[in-house]
Amino acid sequence: MLFRKKGVFLAICLFTSLLAFGLIAFGSRNTNGASEDAEFRHQVRNAIAEIGFPSATDPGTIETVTGNLSHFMSYRAGVLVSDANEGRLSSAEQLGMTRGKRISRADLAEILTDLASVKLRDLTDGQKSHVVESLRGFDDPNLPGSFRQGRDYVSLRASGKGRMTVEAFSARLDSVRGENAESKLVRSLIRNSIALEIGQICDVLYDASPDLFGGTKCDMTALQALLVSYAVITDDPLAGNQADLNSKMLKIRGGIEEKFGVDYPDPQGHTAYGPNGYIFSSPADLLLDGTSIKSLISKIEEKLN
Numbered sequence: 001m002l003f004r005k006k007g008v009f010l011a012i013c014l015f016t017s018l019l020a021f022g023l024i025a026f027g028s029r030n031t032n033g034a035s036e037d038a039e040f041r042h043q044v045r046n047a048i049a050e051i052g053f054p055s056a057t058d059p060g061t062i063e064t065v066t067g068n069l070s071h072f073m074s075y076r077a078g079v080l081v082s083d084a085n086e087g088r089l090s091s092a093e094q095l096g097m098t099r100g101k102r103i104s105r106a107d108l109a110e111i112l113t114d115l116a117s118v119k120l121r122d123l124t125d126g127q128k129s130h131v132v133e134s135l136r137g138f139d140d141p142n143l144p145g146s147f148r149q150g151r152d153y154v155s156l157r158a159s160g161k162g163r164m165t166v167e168a169f170s171a172r173l174d175s176v177r178g179e180n181a182e183s184k185l186v187r188s189l190i191r192n193s194i195a196l197e198i199g200q201i202c203d204v205l206y207d208a209s210p211d212l213f214g215g216t217k218c219d220m221t222a223l224q225a226l227l228v229s230y231a232v233i234t235d236d237p238l239a240g241n242q243a244d245l246n247s248k249m250l251k252i253r254g255g256i257e258e259k260f261g262v263d264y265p266d267p268q269g270h271t272a273y274g275p276n277g278y279i280f281s282s283p284a285d286l287l288l289d290g291t292s293i294k295s296l297i298s299k300i301e302e303k304l305n
Helices: 006-013 034-051 059-077 083-099 105-121 127-133 145-152 165-177 178-182 186-210 222-234 241-262 291-303
Strands: none
Touching: 034 059, 034 186, 034 241, 059 083, 059 222, 059 241, 083 222, 083 291, 105 165, 105 178, 105 186, 105 222, 105 291, 127 165, 165 178, 178 186, 222 291
């Protein structure tokens, strides 16, 4: 028997970042209350504006926006896109625009399911250790003892959903890696869970900027598909530009110090998301390494041909 809880499969489905335990229970990423919702939408628009998705097929513009997206993922989660992969991504973006084709939610769910299944199948002991360590949360030599005790647990979402002991998570991960990752049952649960997460992210983006997807609810260009994939993997809510995010991390530090009366590490030098993320730590680098990004772009391009 694999797992009793569907949410555990969700975590594995996103294992590429292993972030998504309990997504069905987690629900929408939106904040509560009309004023908070309005502010959240404003923050999402700030993030979108920082990338500046192109509306024309001009190669120069597409190349610039590709660089913007690369920088966006780098400063937020340490995700690095090589020059070669930026070139591939720009070509895929131009291909889709020229052909008038986009990536549907279902297309992207299929692509990410393929990538997640391969990652789980080939997961080494060293990679497993990295996954577990990342999901234990932010660490620093000056982390207060009370917060260090929290690292005896892993959390699979930034909201704290899917919290369990390191030992329990390690055992559950072992039960679905290797050959088990390729079973029809696991693959089906992986795909369904990823599709739910993609839908939530698309809803957030559409709610903030209804024109983003070219008049559709979530038919994505190549660049947009990579952004949504990044958000699935890192649990980045895509709210705020670089200045907004830096301010948020400083507020988190200030709030902790005021509430608990401890000295908390400075966010300077840390990313908000990704491995050892200040806001949420995840093993995003296992999916979004150079080889994986190349494969992701190639699969996107296949769908656009």
